Amino acid sequence: MSDELKTPLLDELEKGAWPSFVTDLKSMAGKSNMVKDLLRQLEKSYRDKRGYWKHGGLVGVMGYGGGVIGRYSALPDEFPGVSHFHTLRINQTSGWFYTSKALNELMDIWDEHGSGLLNMHGSTGDLVFLGTVSDELEPTFRAVTEKGWDLGGSGSDLRTPSCCVGPARCENACFDTMALTYNITHKYQDELHRPMFNYKYKIKMSGCPNDCTAAIARSDMGVIGIWKDDIRVNQAEFANYVDSGFNVQEFVVEKCPTKCISVEGKEIKIDNSNCVKCMHCINTMPKALAVGKDRGVAITLGAKAPIVEGALFGSVMVPFMKMEPPFEEFHDLLGRIWEFWDEYGKNRERIGEFIVRIGLATFIEGIGLDPIPQMVKQPRDNPYIFFEEYYKEEEEK
C-alpha cells in the first residue's frame, strides 16, 4: 500500500466558501497515522457509498456507563490507524467559557492519548475527543479528571446539561442559566454517569425565548427564561428609532404575531396581556425594549429527533416557575417526572413518546401538574365525556 494520500472525492469538499473539515484533517495527517487512515477510510466510503464503521457497545471507563462512544473500523487490515476509533465526550463548561490555558492542557492530554482531533462542541454540548484506542481510554480519563474535567453523558442516562451564555453576556437572560446547569450537573452525577433511565434525557437551559440552545426542539426538558410582567419600554429610544427612519410599522407592529403593539406618534404601546413573548420586538429594537423584571422560566417536555419515532417539539408543561438557587421546586418536579417515566415508560421510549402514548392528561396527573388552557389542542368532539368533578352522587337519585 502506498503511503501517499489520494482523496479526490474528499477534495471536492474543500471547494466553496466554507471552512472544510477535510482541510483540517489533512493538516494533521502528516503527524498522525490515525488521521491519515481516517481520511483514507472516508475516501473509500465515499467511493463505495457505504460506511466502514462498526459500533462498539462495551468500551468505556471503569464505573461509568456513559461518556465513551465505541467505534471500530470494519477494515482494520486496510486502515490499521483507525482499527479502534473511540470518541470521548468531555463535559463542557457552563456557557462554554474556557481559558486558553485550560484548552491547552486538554489538547496536550489528547495529543498524547488520542488522535488530537477535537470537535467543539458536539450536538450534546460536550467537547468531543474524536478517535482513540481501547487501551488509551482509562489513561485519558485519568489525565482529564486530574485536571478537574469529567466525562459527559451518553446512552440511557442524563445527558450533559447545557446552556446559553445567559447573564454572562446577554441582557435578555431571565435567569442564571449557568448556575442551574452547574447545579444540575453536580446534583445528578449518578444519573449522568450510571445509565438508569428508559432512554436518554437531555436538559437544556436558554435564558430567554430566543432559545439559543434550541431547547424546545433538542431537549427532552427545556428550561427557557421568561417574564410575567410587562416588556420594559424606553420611549426616548423608541422615538430615536422612528426618527432614524426605521420602519416601525412594517418591521415591528405588523410582525407581532398577536398584533398587540400599536404606535401613536412616536410612542409605542404594548398590550402585554396578549403578548406571547416571541421576542421579535425586543430583538428588533433592543435599545427601546427589554424583557420584564418579574422573571422565571417556562418548562417544556418532550422534544426529540426522529430515531425510534418521528421528531417532536417540546410542549410547555409549566408556564412559569421562579428559578433561584437552590432550585428546589425544579428538582422536585424533575424527581416526579423521572419517577413516573421510570415506572411506566418502555425501553427506548423518550419522554415525549411516553407522553404521546399515555396521553397528556394522564401524564400531567401522574407527575402532579395542573392542566392549563394552552394544553388543549382542539375542542372536544366527543360529547360522551365524564367529568368527575362536576358529577354529584345525589343528582342521580
Added chain:
Amino acid sequence: MAGEISVEQIADDMYSMVAESAGQKKLKATDLTKAMIAKYGDKVTKQDAKDAIKQLIDSGRCIYGYFGGSSIEIPHTEGAANQ
C-alpha cells in the same frame, strides 16, 4: 421493610439474573430494579437497587453496555472489537 435484604444479597441476585440472560436478553437497570422489587416487595427500595448496581459496576463484576439503549452485562469481548 427497607434494609431487611442486604445490598450484597440484592447485588448477588442481580448478578445471577444478568449471568443467566447473557447472550439472550440484555437487561437494563430498570429491569433489574423491577425484578428485585417484584421478588422482595417492600423489603427492597429503589435506592437499595441503585446501590446494588453501583456495587456490581464498581467491583467490575458487571459492566455497562450500549446497543440502542444501555444495559448491564457480564464483562466479555464484544463481536465488533478489533485487536
